[in-house]
């Protein structure tokens with residue numbers, strides 16, 4: 001029974017093999033110690049700079065003769081300037097209405113456009129009985145003491161719209177962004193907590209399909225996001241690195257392998273070998289039985305391939321691996337290690353670095369047995385024709401029955417996942433564990449989480465499945481076989497072609513190859529991140545590599561344009577921080593600052609919905625607004641004071657675009 005897999009491939013024209021095997025249970029071994037050390041080192045630097053800036057906003061207010069308004073429990077006014085204003089409004093509305101402070105705070109919304117205020121409150125949401133909101137909005141707006149924080153409280157039907165003191169906002173926001181730099185947007189919501197994020201999980205010697213790509217980049221984003229929220233994050237790649245496919249590979253390598261090729265390009269070479277040996281088995285079996293060939297020998301029903309002598313050799317080899325035969329394990333280990341070395345380089349191109357490369361190979365047999373025993377002890381299992389099942393309909397009708405052990409005694413995917421989760425909890429004592437797996441696995445994840453809950457594990461409530469839809473039409477020039485490496489190579493080539501179309505500009509690019517790579521990766525990732533995760537989308541090379549419309553290249557272009565503006569000027573960072581922001585009087589400046597101000601709240605929203613699209617949509621809004629400013633807020637040829645204030649605004653914008661892009665996992669380019 002081969003239904004449950006980390007990522008299921010949609011059989012499509014360009015994948016010759018519809019296989020993508022499972023990645024399963026394993027012990028967690030830190031394979032690369034130096035990566036581990038580097039991770040902690042980085043972590044320390046981060047905490048250091050964070051402590052430094054903890055009272056930055058209060059300090060700035062103090063300079064202006066103001067103090068922090070009374071904070072509401074849920075607010076983070078030392079990290080999020082919007083919360084400073086919300087606290088002020090909450091305090092005033094509480095004084096006037098006597099409504100509960102956290103109810104008021106929760107009722108404060110950010111309207112879409114500035115015309116409707118910086119903050120808006122719908123009075124019915126204050127849950128005060130027996131009032132006419134239409135009348136009260138008038139009365140309360142008049143009673144509202146605006147102080148230095150608010151410039152206007154405007155009644156509008158059942159709403160009150162609040163407008164912030166522009167000059168105060170400019171002072172606080174632009175300075176805060178320029179000071180905090182990459183830390184702007186950080187919110188310490190998860191400090192002291194640990195999250196495990198499992199993502200990507202390819203299968204050695206098998207194609208890396210679109211589902212793996214999505215898991216990789218969405219998982220990368222989720223990990224970054226949790227770090228932005230102060231969590232300690234452990235990134236785990238759960239490789240499919242055990243099973244009969246290794247028997248096939250070993251037999252195939254003897255026949256078709258080349259040491260030279262293996263050293264040069266292990267992933268592609270092992271796959272070539274796999275395809276050849278797989279064909280041998282298919283042909284041998286189909287010749288003997290007269291039946292049509294199976295798709296994949298490692299996944300096929302053993303009865304259908306047993307007539308093949310190659311299959312028999314592979315089976316025996318895998319048996320030796322399972323029995324712990326060192327000579328067999330040595331061969332397997334080489335394939336695995338070489339593949340991982342290559343994976344590390346490829347993931348680095350996407351700015352992803354795993355803390356652990358795990359894999360089904362490190363099977364903690366005792367954990368599986370422990371799990372099976374617990375199923376029995378808790379009275380969860382019943383036997384049906386020799387197979388062991390857990391009836392989950394008792395707990396939730398939709399979950400059905402889950403098969404946990406086949407009649408021949410072999411454990412299934414689900415049992416392995418359970419064993420693995422127990423192991424991980426023992427190792428890490430995580431506060432949350434996230435599985436980034438395609439939505440085809442929704443039922444599997446629900447079953448698996450429910451089983452852990454019924455087994456009595458209190459931490460089962462801290463498991464989360466972050467799912468996503470499918471990608472259609474991702475094929476490359478080379479045709480049907482796709483590995484992450486090939487996808488990235490292809491993207492780079494396509495991007496290079498697009499760049500060459502503008503010959504003049506192309507001639508000015510210093511490192512076209514590198515730029516094509518980085519901009520190309522942005523194209524792939526932005527296309528993926530643009531809509532809600534759960535939606536399917538079509539992979540469109542031409543659209544995603546275009547500089548027009550909301551694309552990765554457009555985002556890169558916006559960033560590089562702002563970078564070049566700063567590069568061309570002789571105004572120092574210190575001057576920028578101390579600019580006279582009263583000189584920014586134009587409405588487009590107000591719009592831009594307002595958008596910069598929202599960034600921490602955008603991070604907070606993304607933390608609720610785990611949607612990269614929340615960040616992407618925000619970044620495009622920001623880019624559109626700044627591009628409207630270029631025609632109005634000139635820097636070149638202006639008086640120095642005016643130029644300084646404007647450039648400070650642009651520098652802050654560039655920083656926020658940079659922060660958003662890196663959060664997504666992109667590398668923003670300085671020139672292109």
Ligand SMILES: *[C@@H]1O[C@H](CO)[C@@H](O)[C@H](O)[C@H]1NC(C)=O
Nearest residue numbers: 064147148149165167168171
């Ligand atoms: C707005 O804030 C500034 C400080 O940046 C302050 O000097 C000014 O008085 C405030 N404006 C109003 C109308 O309170």
